[in-house]
Amino acid sequence: xxxxxxxxxxxxxxxxxxxxxxxxxxxxxxxxxxxxxxxxxxxxxxxxxxxxxxxxxxxxxxxxxxxxxxxxxxxxxxxxxxxxxxxxxxxxxxxxxxxxxxxxxxxxxxxxxxxxxxxxxxxxxxxxxxxxxxxxxxxxxxxxxxxxxxxxxxxxxxxxxxxxxxxxxxxxxxxxxxxxxxxxxxxxxxxxxxxxxxxxxxxxxxxxxxxxxxxxxxxxxxxxxxxxxxxxxxxxxxxxxxxxxxxxxxxxxxxxxxxxxxxxxxxxxxxxxxxxxxxxxxxxxxxxxxxxxxxxxxxxxxxxxxxxxxxxxxxxxxxxxx
Amino acid sequence: xxxxxxxxxxxxxxxxxxxxxxxxxxxxxxxxxxxxxxxxxxxxxxxxxxxxxxxxxxxxxxxxxxxxxxxxxxxxxxxxxxxxxxxxxxxxxxxxxxxxxxxxxxxxxxxxxxxxxxxxxxxxxxxxxxxxxxxxxxxxxxxxxxxxxxxxxxxxxxxxxxxxxxxxxxxxxxxxxxxxxxxxxxxxxxxxxxxxxxxxxxxxxxxxxxxxxxxxxxxxxxxxxxxxxxxxxxxxxxxxxxxxxxxxxxxxxxxxxxxxxxxxxxxxxxxxxxxxxxxxxxxxxxxxxxxxxxxxxxxxxxxxxxxxxxxxxxxxxxxxxxxxxxxxxxxxxxxxxxxxxxxxxxxxxxxxxxxxxxxxxxxxxxxxxxxxxxxxxxxxxxxxxxxxxxxxxxxxxxxxxxxxxxxxxxxxxxxxxxxxxxxxxxxxxxxxxxxxxxxxxxxxxxxxxxxxxxxxxxxxxxxxxxxxxxxxxxxxxxxxxxxxxxxxxxxxxxxxxxxxxxxxxxxxxxxxxxxxx
Numbered sequence: 001x002x003x004x005x006x007x008x009x010x011x012x013x014x015x016x017x018x019x020x021x022x023x024x025x026x027x028x029x030x031x032x033x034x035x036x037x038x039x040x041x042x043x044x045x046x047x048x049x050x051x052x053x054x055x056x057x058x059x060x061x062x063x064x065x066x067x068x069x070x071x072x073x074x075x076x077x078x079x080x081x082x083x084x085x086x087x088x089x090x091x092x093x094x095x096x097x098x099x100x101x102x103x104x105x106x107x108x109x110x111x112x113x114x115x116x117x118x119x120x121x122x123x124x125x126x127x128x129x130x131x132x133x134x135x136x137x138x139x140x141x142x143x144x145x146x147x148x149x150x151x152x153x154x155x156x157x158x159x160x161x162x163x164x165x166x167x168x169x170x171x172x173x174x175x176x177x178x179x180x181x182x183x184x185x186x187x188x189x190x191x192x193x194x195x196x197x198x199x200x201x202x203x204x205x206x207x208x209x210x211x212x213x214x215x216x217x218x219x220x221x222x223x224x225x226x227x228x229x230x231x232x233x234x235x236x237x238x239x240x241x242x243x244x245x246x247x248x249x250x251x252x253x254x255x256x257x258x259x260x261x262x263x264x265x266x267x268x269x270x271x272x273x274x275x276x277x278x279x280x281x282x283x284x285x286x287x288x289x290x291x292x293x294x295x296x297x298x299x300x301x302x303x304x305x306x307x308x309x310x311x312x313x314x315x316x317x318x319x320x321x322x
Numbered sequence: 323x324x325x326x327x328x329x330x331x332x333x334x335x336x337x338x339x340x341x342x343x344x345x346x347x348x349x350x351x352x353x354x355x356x357x358x359x360x361x362x363x364x365x366x367x368x369x370x371x372x373x374x375x376x377x378x379x380x381x382x383x384x385x386x387x388x389x390x391x392x393x394x395x396x397x398x399x400x401x402x403x404x405x406x407x408x409x410x411x412x413x414x415x416x417x418x419x420x421x422x423x424x425x426x427x428x429x430x431x432x433x434x435x436x437x438x439x440x441x442x443x444x445x446x447x448x449x450x451x452x453x454x455x456x457x458x459x460x461x462x463x464x465x466x467x468x469x470x471x472x473x474x475x476x477x478x479x480x481x482x483x484x485x486x487x488x489x490x491x492x493x494x495x496x497x498x499x500x501x502x503x504x505x506x507x508x509x510x511x512x513x514x515x516x517x518x519x520x521x522x523x524x525x526x527x528x529x530x531x532x533x534x535x536x537x538x539x540x541x542x543x544x545x546x547x548x549x550x551x552x553x554x555x556x557x558x559x560x561x562x563x564x565x566x567x568x569x570x571x572x573x574x575x576x577x578x579x580x581x582x583x584x585x586x587x588x589x590x591x592x593x594x595x596x597x598x599x600x601x602x603x604x605x606x607x608x609x610x611x612x613x614x615x616x617x618x619x620x621x622x623x624x625x626x627x628x629x630x631x632x633x634x635x636x637x638x639x640x641x642x643x644x645x646x647x648x649x650x651x652x653x654x655x656x657x658x659x660x661x662x663x664x665x666x667x668x669x670x671x672x673x674x675x676x677x678x679x680x681x682x683x684x685x686x687x688x689x690x691x692x693x694x695x696x697x698x699x700x701x702x703x704x705x706x707x708x709x710x711x712x713x714x715x716x717x718x719x720x721x722x723x724x725x726x727x728x729x730x731x732x733x734x735x736x737x738x739x740x741x742x743x744x745x746x747x748x749x750x751x752x753x754x755x756x757x758x759x760x761x762x763x764x765x766x767x768x769x770x771x772x773x774x775x776x777x778x779x780x781x782x783x784x785x786x787x788x789x790x791x792x793x794x795x796x797x798x799x800x801x802x803x804x805x806x807x808x809x810x811x812x813x814x815x816x817x818x819x820x821x822x823x824x825x826x827x828x829x830x831x832x833x834x835x836x837x838x839x
Contacts, residue, residue, distance in 0.1 A: 180441035182432070185424075189432055192421035199383075199419040200483070201404035201433045259423035 014314075015252050015268045022275050030282045038278070040161055044153075044229065046274035047163035048073070048222040049244055050267060054167075054174050055215030056245040057266040061178075062211050063191040063258030064110065064117035069219040069245055070238030071129035072102040076223020078132045081141040081233025084149035091149045092224055099220015100213060102128050107212035111205040117212075125242075132235035141233035153229025163225045167267075170218065175263040183207055191258020240301070247304040248273050250311045276303070333395075334359045334522050335380075335491060340389035342375055349375045350386075351546040355524075357491065357539075362513060362523045364533045364554065367543035368566055368624060368789060373526055376543070377493055381406040381413050394490070407433065412484035413493040420480055422469030427451040429468050430483045454482040457515070458508050473500040481509065485516065492516065493524045498532060499625065502603065510536050528625040529806060530559050530828060544568050559828035563623070567791060569820060580768030581775050581797040586815075589799060590614030593649055593783050594752055596635065600643035604630040606807035608644070612752065612783045617774065619798025620787040621823050627807035628787045629671060632754045635785070636668040637661040649751075662691075667745030671756040671787070673734070677741045680730035684722050685711040687729045688743050714743035718773060735766020742773070752783040759793065771797060791820055805830045 026033040052069045059066045080095030102124055109120035143149055155162045178184035186207045189197045198204045222241075227233045246256075252269030254261030280296065335357040342350040350372045357363045367373050378384045380391065382400035391398045393409070400406045403413065420429045427448050436446040451464040458478045468476055477500050484492050498506050513523055513536055525537055533540065534554060542550040542565045550557075550565045557565075592611045599608040605627045612618045620628040633639045635646065637655025646653045648664050655661045658668070670677055678687055688711050689696060696706045711725045718739045722732055729740055738758065745753055758774065759767040774797065778784050788794050794801055801818050803811040803826035811826040 176441070180444075182435040182442065185428055185432055185435070185442070189421045189424055189428065192423035193419070196419040196421050197432075199403050199413070199415060200421075200429075201402070201407040203402075203404055255423075259421065 013253075013265070015265050015272055018251075019268050019272045019275070022272060022279070026275065026279055026282070030279075030286070033279075033282060040159075040164075042274060042278055043164035044161035046270055047161070047167040048225050048229075049241065049248065049274065050167040050270045051170055051218045051222040051225070052241055053245040053248040053266055053270050054170055054263065055218035056242070057249045057252070057254055057261060057263060058174070058178075058187055058211045059117070059215050060246070060249050060254055060256060061187050061191045061258050061261045062208055063194065064208065064211070065121065065246070066106060066212065066215045066219075067118065067121040067242045068102060068106060068124040068128055069215060069222075070241030071125045071132065072099050072216055072219040072238075073223040073226060073241060074235050074238035075099070075102065075128045075132040075135070076220035077227035077237060078136045078141055078223075078233035078235050079220075080149075080224040081143045081227040082135065084227070085144040085147055087147045088149055088152060091143075091147070091228070092152065092221075095224030095227065096217055096220040099223065100217045102219070103213040103216015106216060107209040110212055111209045121212075129235075129238075136233055136235040138235070140235070141227075143227050143231050143233065145231070150228050150231060153225045153227070163229065166221070166225070170221075171263055171267050178263050183210065187211060188259055188261070191255070192260070240297075243301070243304050244273060247307050250308050253311075256308075256312060273304075273307075331358045331360055333357070334361075334393065336390075336392040337376070337380065338390045338392075340376060340379060340391070341387045342379055342384060343387055348546055350379070352548070353389075353543060353546060354548045354551070355380075355541050356551070357522050357524060359490075359522055360517050360520045361539055362517060362525055362537045364537035364540040365524055365526045365543070366528070366533065366540060366562070366566060371543040371566075372546040373543055374495070375546075377413065377495065377524070377526070381411060381493070404433070407487055407489075410488075410490040411493065412487045412489035412491070413495070414477075414480050414484050414497055415495050420468055420476060420483070422476075423467055425466060426455075426462065426464040426468050426471070426479055429479055430454060430464075430486055434487060450486070451482070454486050455479070457485075457512060458482065474502065474505050477501060478505070478508075481512065485512070489521065491522045491524065493526075495526045496528070496625070497525075498527060498529065500603065506532070528623050530562065530623075531806075533562075534559075542566055560825060563824050563828040566623075567824070569791065569824065579792050579796045580771040581793075582772060586799065588779055588781070589616045590781070594635075594647070594653075596631075596644060596646045598644040599631060599634055599641050599646070600807075601630065601634055601639055601641045604807055605634060605641070608804065608807070608809045610802045610809055610812070612785055613800075614751075614783055615778055615781045616799045617778045617784040617786055617797055619794035619801045620785065620804060621791065621794045621801055621827065622804035623827055624789070625806075626804040626827075628804050629756055630807075631804070632668065632756055632785065632787060635661070636666060636754060638668075662748065662750075665749075665751035666754065667748060667750040667752070668754045669738070669741050669745060669756060669758060671760065673737060673741060673761070678729050678737055681728060683726045683728055684715070684720065684732070684740055685725035687740050688714060688725075688747065691744055692747050710747055714747060718743050718746075719769065733762075733766060735762040735770060738762060738766075738770060739773070742770075746777070750782065752785065753777070754785045754787075756787045757789065758786065759788070759790070791823060795820060795823060803827055 032038055052073060056066055056069060076095035076099045079098040080091045083094035084091040106121050106124050109115045110117050151162065153163055157165045178187065186197065186202045189202060190204050190207060194204055226237060248269035249266050250256055251272055252262065252265035254266060277300065333356055335355065337355040340350050340353040353372055353376050355365065355376060365373050375384060379386045382402045382405055400409060430451040431447045436443045436450065448464050455462065460475060460478055462471060462475065468479060477497065481497065497509060501509060516523060527533060537554050540552055540554050540557060541548055542562065544566060590613055593614045594612040597609045600606050608627065608631045610618060622628050634641045637658050637660050653664060685707060689707050696703050708725065715722065715725065720739045720743065721736050729737055755774065759770050762770065774784060786798060795818050799815050801813040801823060802809050803823060805827060810830045813822060
């Protein structure tokens, strides 16, 4: 096996190896780590991040970025909480609709106005955050417990958390789209060379448009789950979600510059980061270390930075090996 | 001059009186191109003649301002390469425009994926890619990323992709520039196959021999106009080159440049020499000598390997064959810094991209390479900088409001002077000038030419690359003609005239007054 191939395999499957090692570590170190309760809670909680990361994954594969996902999720949570008295479907529709609207704005700014994705989505991030606060009247919005809306975030499908089931379904569809549709392959081609793709006759603007709209929609859906799971639309949630999503995508072996990536390993990236923070909580609970929430936030930020740095270095080798 | 439409086979493409301006400047003034079914049509012209623009108008990348395009007898107007492809026109670009990170199959099949139950049928797509590549006698693992394969294979993949679109017209923009002889042979046999199937090919190339080997018809462009269209067998190489350059082979003109009379007595002995230089396909066998106080001119068509040779001399690229000596010592530059240390300077062709920093001032641009020398403990010595800058502004006659004017605001000619001054401030022994007067107005052109002559008279060795024939013939003391990466002829200034240089550019042989190795 040559070096280039080895580097490629580590780049692609490294996350799975790391994930297995981390689970083994947790299993050996903490009694209740692999308990039914902990696993289900973990899956339920991280399903929101998984959805946001899925959208981010597609955006990054085209060579773009979506910084607005966190505040779009917050906006989605407020919108769905406001609509929750009318039932599950209106709640879902309001949250996803708000996300799609934000995605539509990003898509238009990037493909029609030719703004850099970084700037366009940064602006949308601000605007969505402001809209969420306006809509919520600057406070959390309680959801209706009568309409069945809370089932989306709190309910079980037999014993499996419904939000986790939604995420799994989304990833299945995402994987299918990426690997078995022309649009999916175009996503990767655009990230690998946008001019080349255009000259090859691919409709690059259309594909990019779709990707930003999808990312917005998935962030909105994550917002619905947020509201439903915690019983309230939360206009100030979502801070730092974009960094978590970017890190999960990058840990999953997707090139930050686009052109190469995978949906399945992105999910593994989400789980890896989710379990890592879970381990941090266990460690806190064992009394060896005692960290305030603020310190945890600092540590998370640093950790995500390190992960992205490491992956970027590995990626450079991978590209050089090509 | 196009042939009447009732020729041997029906007209597939008829582009007439195409006009296109960019920011008010005409790129296409009056361009026409007629291609028949099953014909291989050469499209040739110098840099900036409008070939690429014409092709991009055809493929929907640019929109024409005026003119008419008929394809298969119908008005043809597309707004994107995608539409052109759907309508039967496929293009292979000069730089391979594929996605190296993605697999060979994806690069061939993207845009016309094969589906089964609405989903991509990978097995069928891999098989299709393999089938198309087998026409080129290429058997590679189509599942691997394209970037893992060499340039020639990538080029073949690009061609396979174009053919796979069941095109009726395939445009090839310098397809052979990265292929070796065997691969060129394979490509030509594929072109013959396409022809037999009734597919037309527009073939853009600067390699004259290739044109005669594979093309039926030729259209020659110059300054955005179609100047000649003829059957390949009706037009000789010399005539072809003369038409491209806009020269009348018979006419002998008076002095068109401002180099003035030479003082040949000041030319010293050999300072730099290169023997059998080679690097890839671009430079195959180049030998030349440069004497102290001499202007050596490189003449040749686009792609003859002139700039590439200069890059080898200056250490930008490294040669794979041959030797160089500088002032009697062996010379192997690993990087431009080595060349500068040996006393060389290089004004590149791409003034904006590689030369000046437009937002910086005249003084800053001029002393950019000198900074270490005029700094004390890392702090710039202001008075020394001003002294140097003012001296060069005076000596070279740089027209600016003062040392602190931004270079962006200067005219092209004065920007070129700033660049020249930057190198001259380093006190070089040998200066390479690549297209020193391109894009400069007539008056400034003369000034630059007089300046080059003066510098040579002061003992500087100058290697001047120019696509303007008169500049080389009147300016150089010695002319080297390059053709397809080989230095084919060396001419002393007295013995040189347009006909001899054109003949060497066209045929690779001809009146050779000096011996080449």
